[in-house]
Amino acid sequence: MSKTLILKLLISISLPLGVGAIAGMFTAQAVPEWFASLNRPWFSPPNWVFGPVWTALYLLMGVSFFLIWNQGASRNRQLAVVVYFIQLLLNFAWSFIFFYFKMIGLALVEISLLWLSIVVMLLLFHRVKPAAAYLNLPYFLWVTFATFLTAGYFLLN
Numbered sequence: 001m002s003k004t005l006i007l008k009l010l011i012s013i014s015l016p017l018g019v020g021a022i023a024g025m026f027t028a029q030a031v032p033e034w035f036a037s038l039n040r041p042w043f044s045p046p047n048w049v050f051g052p053v054w055t056a057l058y059l060l061m062g063v064s065f066f067l068i069w070n071q072g073a074s075r076n077r078q079l080a081v082v083v084y085f086i087q088l089l090l091n092f093a094w095s096f097i098f099f100y101f102k103m104i105g106l107a108l109v110e111i112s113l114l115w116l117s118i119v120v121m122l123l124l125f126h127r128v129k130p131a132a133a134y135l136n137l138p139y140f141l142w143v144t145f146a147t148f149l150t151a152g153y154f155l156l157n
Helices: 003-030 047-069 075-100 104-128 130-135 137-156
Strands: none
Touching: 003 047, 003 075, 047 075, 047 104, 047 130, 047 137, 075 104, 104 130, 104 137, 130 137
């Protein structure tokens, strides 16, 4: 693997991991304080599950972006990259809306937009490199679950 490809892979993986780390640093304080005081939906997993799951998902997102970035320049690839960054921004924003600003209703609207952006990203990634789309299926499933979880928190609190 060339130095350029290795650099692209490192950048691709570092972007989502960095987004998750920054969001976590700013919102972690709310977990033992505010979040712990909320009524939990019956299907809410223990808090320790979220870190490993998100780390794995961010790694898969990074590898999938690397696969897209390495395809020849095209309108489909350009659009896929734009939507990737839109969903990454929405992913980042959810943590702040939910944990930092404690606005569960707005977080539910926002995660619904995130879910929709992931669907669009999957479709666009599939056009460019199907394997890149398949790598994001766990992310899609987890955000689907997280959307229901956010709805549960909204309804109970």
